[in-house]
Amino acid sequence: MIQASAPGKLILCGEHAVVYGCPAIALPLNQLRASVQIVPAVADQGITIHAPDLERMWNSDAHADNPLIALTQATLDYLQADVSDMHITITAAIPVASGMGSGAAVATALVRALAGLVQHELTPAEIAQLVYTSEQRYHGTPSGIDNTVIAYEQPIWFVRQTPAQPDEPPPAPIIEAVTIGAPLTLVIADTGKRCPTHLPVGHVRRNWLRSPDQYQTLFDAVATLVQQMRLALQQGNLAELGQRLTDNQRLLEQIGVSSEELEQLVQSALDAGAWGAKLSGGGWGGIMIALTAPTTQAQVAMALRQAGAVRVLTTEIADFDH
Ligand code: PMV
Numbered sequence: 001m002i003q004a005s006a007p008g009k010l011i012l013c014g015e016h017a018v019v020y021g022c023p024a025i026a027l028p029l030n031q032l033r034a035s036v037q038i039v040p041a042v043a044d045q046g047i048t049i050h051a052p053d054l055e056r057m058w059n060s061d062a063h064a065d066n067p068l069i070a071l072t073q074a075t076l077d078y079l080q081a082d083v084s085d086m087h088i089t090i091t092a093a094i095p096v097a098s099g100m101g102s103g104a105a106v107a108t109a110l111v112r113a114l115a116g117l118v119q120h121e122l123t124p125a126e127i128a129q130l131v132y133t134s135e136q137r138y139h140g141t142p143s144g145i146d147n148t149v150i151a152y153e154q155p156i157w158f159v160r161q162t163p164a165q166p167d168e169p170p171p172a173p174i175i176e177a178v179t180i181g182a183p184l185t186l187v188i189a190d191t192g193k194r195c196p197t198h199l200p201v202g203h204v205r206r207n208w209l210r211s212p213d214q215y216q217t218l219f220d221a222v223a224t225l226v227q228q229m230r231l232a233l234q235q236g237n238l239a240e241l242g243q244r245l246t247d248n249q250r251l252l253e254q255i256g257v258s259s260e261e262l263e264q265l266v267q268s269a270l271d272a273g274a275w276g277a278k279l280s281g282g283g284w285g286g287i288m289i290a291l292t293a294p295t296t297q298a299q300v301a302m303a304l305r306q307a308g309a310v311r312v313l314t315t316e317i318a319d320f321d322h
Helices: 067-078 102-117 124-139 145-152 198-210 212-235 238-255 260-271 297-306
Strands: 002-013 024-040 047-051 056-059 086-092 156-159 174-177 184-190 276-280 287-292 311-317
Touching (some): 002 102, 002 212, 002 287, 024 212, 024 311, 056 067, 067 102, 067 124, 086 102, 102 124, 102 145, 184 260, 184 297, 238 260, 260 276, 260 287, 260 297, 287 297, 297 311
Parallel strands (some): 047 086
Antiparallel strands (some): 002 024, 024 086, 047 056, 156 174, 184 287
């Protein structure tokens, strides 16, 4: 049996603007992981994927278009592997469509397990590219930040590059390691509202097409904040980082991807003493994050539960984390 896993992720800052070429910072979420197990199957059974958590099962004969079946085939082709019968089991501790990267984590664990099956070592860049191609096929125009931070499993600075001509494939993104000068305590609260990323992303695209100057100004303001946050992270200046996170939330509200529930949680975290708070990921639901001192983490977590969060967890991010 072959087994592999991949972490969830958090977007610290810069979501949405990242789709338009602005920088963003993402962090791996190591305590929430997706796992994939592969066992060989008898001849002519094809590829079966079983997701017991979701009570779903797909087979390559009946569901050739399923994204995970298609990713399996694409990865086997890339690996030039001559294996056609296997049973794949997927389990994930990451809530679906909540902004914690469940889809990209499952896909990354799957690619890693397939590479393990044929004993072929893949680089993080190769894994990220295979997952990106699959996400692009099913989710429109993802920036690529999710699959990248999950494949690299370290805090990253990410800038999507736009092709010179619209019909050309985009050049490789800029990916840089981010220095974390002091450990971050982040409280993550889930609104319990599930929202597929393509909905707010499509909304932003329509608004951007309608009012390009207004949206470019908002994206430029996000880019400036993200640069300031990289510096604050490097210097371990967490109070400054927190203030900028909240500033980023205000811009996300103007971009049109926040929600009443998210704003209520952000306000509760700030009232309970967090240094800063914002939604994380696609928005309109999903999660928000609050940056706190280790000593205020418990009171912020309690305030978020009282404000209606369905799930609250805390993560510590440090440079030695990866
Ligand atoms: O909803 P998530 O966590 O997958 O975040 C998507 C991040 C966006 O910037 C909104 C979209 C993208 O492709 O980068």
